[in-house]
Amino acid sequence: MTRASLDKQPHEVASMFDDVAANYDLTNDVLSLGQARLWRKEVARAVDARPAQKILDLAAGTATSSQPFARAGAYVVPCDFSLGMLRVGKRRHPWMPFTAGDGMRLPFKDETFDAVTISFGLRNIQDTAAALGELYRVTRRGGRVVICEFSQPTWAPFRTVYTEYLMRALPPVARAVSSNPDAYVYLAESIRAWPDQAGLAALLQKAGWSDVAWRNLTGGVVALHRGVRD
Secondary structure (H helix, E strand, O other): OOOOOOOOOHHHHHHHHHHHHHHHHHHHHHHOOOHHHHHHHHHHHHHOOOOOOEEEEEOOOOOOOOHHHHHOOOEEEEEEOOHHHHHHHHHHOOOOOOEEOEOOEOOOOOOOEEEEEEEOOHHHOOOHHHHHHHHHHOEEEEEEEEEEEEOOOOOHHHHHHHHHHHHHHHHHHHHHHOOOHHHHHHHHHHHHOOOOHHHHHHHHHHOOOEEEEEEEEHHHOEEEEEEEOO
């Protein structure tokens, strides 16, 4: 079993997600206390996929996150660098164009997609700035980015409770439901080390995205960032 470190070496992170692929969606539902499904609905609303649009779902894993876009009639490409995740996804959704790809070097031409999105995967990419730049590169002019990522709760007392849950409650719960509980120790640490809402917005702006804004979900446990490519 693999546990990635916070320097996020790509081969370590990919191997870690290979290990947890089979039960990943179930584990996420349990650990998020059912909130993960609500977050996916909010992402779908923000992306607002339309028929015939091309959507890139980066760090799509098994493509659970991609299904709302496909149901809306869009052509969605689930992309991930964990081959284990892609294999599980392909078995579940054999009609989808699963693509292996590194978020720092996306295997797509410039200005390919009408919208790009990534949920709970950006903080696992070694170079955040490079990933945001690549998402910008493959988005057409006028296209949009939607990022759903763990963030910082806005109410201080809740923030304390949340931090305690991450570091104390999450590992034993993960041991009960995950095939690789050590992976969730890394995930908890990576959440704590991640920029807050304003910090991620600044990174988006630096990468070239305009009209950058965010909305807090579940009191700031998760933030939904948006931007437009000029």
